[in-house]
Amino acid sequence: MTRTLALPLLLPLAACASAPDAPALPQSQERFWQALSSHCGNAYEGSLASSDERDADWAGKQMIAHWADCSDTRVAVAFHVADAQAPGGWNRSRTWVVTRTSDGLRLKHDHRHEDGSVDAVTQYGGDTLSAGTARVQDFPVDAFSIALFEREGLEASLTNVWRVEVDRANDSGARFAYQLTRRNDPTRLFRVEFDASDPVAAPPAAWGWE
Template identity: 35%
Template sequence: MKKPFLLLVLVAFQFSFSQTETGSKQFWDKLKTYCGQSFEGKITAGATADDPFSGKKLVMHVRSCEENRIRIPFFVGDDKSRTWILTSHDNVITLKHDHRLEDGTPDKVTQYGGTSSNSGLSDIQFFPADQETCDLIAYASTNVWWITVDEKSFTYNLKRIGSDRVFSVSFDTTKPIKTPEAPWGWKQ
């Protein structure tokens, strides 16, 4: 009599645990499945003729996956200055943009981004501009970034609230490509 009851309690505990896993945890776990892989992308919104991203090869490389930090260099042609840094703390994810000069030193405009206001969903996380961003880049104080992940893609997005500014780049995660060289500021 005790064994079936104990088994039932264990099954119920496992079920309740799996049902309470947050959207941010599921999102984080999905991102980690890309670790070590690189993907080519294309601009899906916001491209203009004078946009510095237009006509360039766009590559993301999920280069570093730690327990609470994922670093994703984003290359625009030969420009290897950008790395998206995602950190997770207490079921909330923060996105920062690490910009480096070619010699590896930090750019004067770096570490801007934002923190999710809640745990989000398993396939999308929003990052409204934080105070550091507002202090660094006043015009970006109304920025909202979001990242979506699904079975076929990773998409990075930006919308500047109150303006026409929107930008999206989508990466096909079904077709990994050759890993690029290290981004600026990284040792192999």
């Protein structure tokens, strides 16, 4: 693929090490946070790893995960998907945002249009309910997201559980994965995986994050 250099971000990348005043986390979540943060500034190629027929349109598409913005309490990973129908051949509407909170970790989905305006379905996600592991954290759907999905007629999403898996940068064979399952539908699986051992040139900023 042709790799494009990233456009400058208005907000500079911040150091990803935890600050003394960052919310304390269980040891496993702290190790997960450090692994996630170790990729700050990097971008990796990936692809669809699941085979659910509901995701047939995703099959074979080029994908890039870019750690585009980091702070002591937030890591934003832009998810770029090749799309011939999108401006410039890429859909840059999605950003995964992981935040440290006083109760653990939170995953939110920031969805934007090309002009930077927010999508009607955005900021959905959930908080960790257990300590998870140093490599894997699960985020069951929260009350805000349930209300959003009900308002938008997305009843199938009411039992969503999102998963993020990450190895530390520079680990041999490091991988990064994002996954969606549903508690009321054992057949539902959407999963994308990225080779986090081989950085590529960063893409342009996600829509609304310029």
